[in-house]
Amino acid sequence: KAGVTQTPRYLIKTRGQQVTLSCSPISGHRSVSWYQQTPGQGLQFLFEYFSETQRNKGNFPGRFSGRQFSNSRSEMNVSTLELGDSALYLCASSSGHGDGNQPQHFGDGTRLSIL
Amino acid sequence: QKEVEQNSGPLSVPEGAIASLNCTYSDRGSQSFFWYRQYSGKSPELIMFIYSNGDKEDGRFTAQLNKASQYVSLLIRDSQPSDSATYLCAVNPPSSASKIIFGSGTRLSIRP
Numbered sequence: 001k002a003g004v005t006q007t008p009r010y011l012i013k014t015r016g017q018q019v020t021l022s023c024s025p026i027s028g029h030r031s032v033s034w035y036q037q038t039p040g041q042g043l044q045f046l047f048e049y050f051s052e053t054q055r056n057k058g059n060f061p062g063r064f065s066g067r068q069f070s071n072s073r074s075e076m077n078v079s080t081l082e083l084g085d086s087a088l089y090l091c092a093s094s095s096g097h098g099d100g101n102q103p104q105h106f107g108d109g110t111r112l113s114i115l
Numbered sequence: 116q117k118e119v120e121q122n123s124g125p126l127s128v129p130e131g132a133i134a135s136l137n138c139t140y141s142d143r144g145s146q147s148f149f150w151y152r153q154y155s156g157k158s159p160e161l162i163m164f165i166y167s168n169g170d171k172e173d174g175r176f177t178a179q180l181n182k183a184s185q186y187v188s189l190l191i192r193d194s195q196p197s198d199s200a201t202y203l204c205a206v207n208p209p210s211s212a213s214k215i216i217f218g219s220g221t222r223l224s225i226r227p
Contacts, residue, residue, distance in 0.1 A: 011186070033215070042219035043203070056214040090158055096215070100207035100215050101147045106158040 003028065004107035007089050012113045016078040021110045024095030025061055027074050032065045032074040033104060034066060035090045043090070050097075078112075116141050119206050122217035125171045129140040130227050132178065138204030138218055141185070146188045147207040148180055151173045159203055163189065 005024040013019050025032050030090035033056075034046040049068035066076040072093075078085055088111050092104035128134040136150075147166055151159035155223075161180040163178040164169045165187065171178045171205045190199055201220040208216060 008186075043217040045214060046215075048214055088158075103149050103161050103164045104205075104215055105161060106151075109158045 004091055004093050006089075006107035006110050008109050008110060009108060010111050010113075013081050013114060014115050015081055015083060017081050017113060018077065019081060020075055020077045021089055021091075021112075023074045023076075023091030023093075024056050025074070025091075026095075026105055029093035029095050029105075030101075031074065031094045031096075032068055033092045034074070034092075035092065035111075036060075036087045037090060038087045045076060046076065046089075052077055081114050083114050085112065087112060116202075116216075117203055118142065118208060118216045119142050119218040121202075121204050121221045123219060124222040125224050126221055127224045127226055128194050130194060130196060130225055132194055134194045134223055134225070135190075136189040136199065136204075136223065137186060138188065138206075140187045140204075140206045140208070140216075142206070142208030143182070143185060144209040144212055145182075145185075145206045148178070149170075149215070150176075150178060150189045151203040151217075152198075153203060154200045155191040160188060162193075164206050170216070191223075196225045196227060199223060199225045 033048040035043040048056040068074045088109045090109045092106045094102040096102040147222045149164045150162045153159045165178040175192045179188045204218040
């Protein structure tokens with residue numbers, strides 16, 4: 001069974017640009033969560049989607065947005081990029097009804113660097 | 116008080132010894148508990164999950180849950196240098212709906 005697939009793996013952008021990251025969950029998983037991880041910081045929760053609906057959102061500015069498609073694939077978008085957005089962005093999917101009782105499985109992440 | 120707390124370490128353990136990693140959580144109604152391992156520059160990898168009080172063993176790993184004391188621990192027996200990593204504890208508190216809350220992780224170093 002294929003794992004969570006994130007594309008691209010690496011991305012270099014400049015301040016003010018926007019970026020879209022993609023995540024394909026494990027087949028059959030309908031819950032997808034996004035996290036930001038920076039050196040010295042823990043996993044910072046961005047948002048969680050289940051059946052195309054955003055159910056939870058972390059404490060990030062409106063520049064960070066996401067969506068989920070009918071096939072459970074998800075994208076997140078960051079607009080007006082800032083230097084502080086440089087981070088590893090992780091996507092995780094889980095099975096069941098997305099109630100948080102099932103473990104999350106992470107993709108390899110997208111490493112975003114802002115110049 | 117943080118929702119999920121872990122000692123950041125580093126925790127240094129000699130090869131072959133038992134490594135003990137601890138995690139406390141604040142929401143007494145939490146039902147699901149997870150341990151992840153994260154190597155430097157890599158994504159978190161699920162090691163264990165536990166739902167009931169007591170111990171759950173999987174190979175060299177044992178997860179222990181004590182809901183009355185609100186802590187969950189991970190024991191690694193016969194520690195190997197390859198176990199050197201950051202270990203993340205994660206909890207699903209009912210107050211957060213479907214969101215899983217991660218601790219900041221404990222850095223474990225196994226010295227030969």
